[in-house]
Amino acid sequence: AQSVTQLDSHVSVSEGTPVLLRCNYSSSYSPSLFWYVQHPNKGLQLLLKYTSAATLVKGINGFEAEFKKSETSFHLTKPSAHMSDAAEYFCVVSDQGNAGKSTFGDGTTLTVKP
Amino acid sequence: GAGVSQTPSNKVTEKGKYVELRCDPISGHTALYWYRQSLGQGPEFLIYFQGTGAADDSGLPNDRFFAVRPEGSVSTLKIQRTERGDSAVYLCASSKARADSSYNEQFFGPGTRLTVL
Numbered sequence: 200a201q202s203v204t205q206l207d208s209h210v211s212v213s214e215g216t217p218v219l220l221r222c223n224y225s226s227s228y229s230p231s232l233f234w235y236v237q238h239p240n241k242g243l244q245l246l247l248k249y250t251s252a253a254t255l256v257k258g259i260n261g262f263e264a265e266f267k268k269s270e271t272s273f274h275l276t277k278p279s280a281h282m283s284d285a286a287e288y289f290c291v292v293s294d295q296g297n298a299g300k301s302t303f304g305d306g307t308t309l310t311v312k313p
Numbered sequence: 314g315a316g317v318s319q320t321p322s323n324k325v326t327e328k329g330k331y332v333e334l335r336c337d338p339i340s341g342h343t344a345l346y347w348y349r350q351s352l353g354q355g356p357e358f359l360i361y362f363q364g365t366g367a368a369d370d371s372g373l374p375n376d377r378f379f380a381v382r383p384e385g386s387v388s389t390l391k392i393q394r395t396e397r398g399d400s401a402v403y404l405c406a407s408s409k410a411r412a413d414s415s416y417n418e419q420f421f422g423p424g425t426r427l428t429v430l
Contacts, residue, residue, distance in 0.1 A: 233418075235421075242316075242422055242424065243356070243406075243421040245419075245420075289355050300358050300372070303355030303356045303357070304355050305354055305355045306354070
């Protein structure tokens with residue numbers, strides 16, 4: 200079985216300050232983990248993915264995430280928030296034992312204040 | 314290049330009616346997925362196709378929901394006797410790799426917003 204918990208439904212930061220969006224997962228197999236971003240009225244866009252290679256994964260727009268197996272976490276970070284980062288972010292697990300089935304978290308809404 | 318497209322972008326129907334939602338995947342992508350996203354929630358898996366066959370339909374909520382992909386490209390999600398609870402955004406995604414690969418990157422369409430009155 201696979202599941203994802205996004206620990207914060209809303210995160211608010213000031214422009215130029217760090218961003219931390221937290222995600223914990225549960226998986227019976229070696230998981231693939233993803234972060235997607237969804238801007239209003241836009242499709243889901245892949246930010247980054249972990250697929251059992253390097254545990255620190257760099258993505259687009261300055262985002263990165265670290266896979267920590269001992270903590271079953273895959274938190275998303277960015278050193279300095281930009282106004283354009285305001286969006287909904289989804290953590291996703293795809294368990295290789297559930298081929299094709301991806302489980303999404305409920306999302307974290309990121310607000311960036313000027 | 315062209316991404317995943319979905320039609321219509323919006324669909325309003327009355328309770329009890331039948332609807333069809335269409336998905337055009339990225340050319341050459343063998344895997345296709347349908348998700349449903351209700352307000353304030355993450356996308357929920359419905360069904361996954363590998364080629365023409367449904368490899369996993371465990372997410373379909375009941376037998377009013379059905380999906381086909383007869384030629385391994387375009388897919389149609391069909392909902393019979395629609396209910397108000399079916400109102401949601403229906404998302405389609407496609408993937409180049411086999412779904413049990415560790416490189417299962419899915420590319421999403423913009424979605425179809427279904428409203429059942």
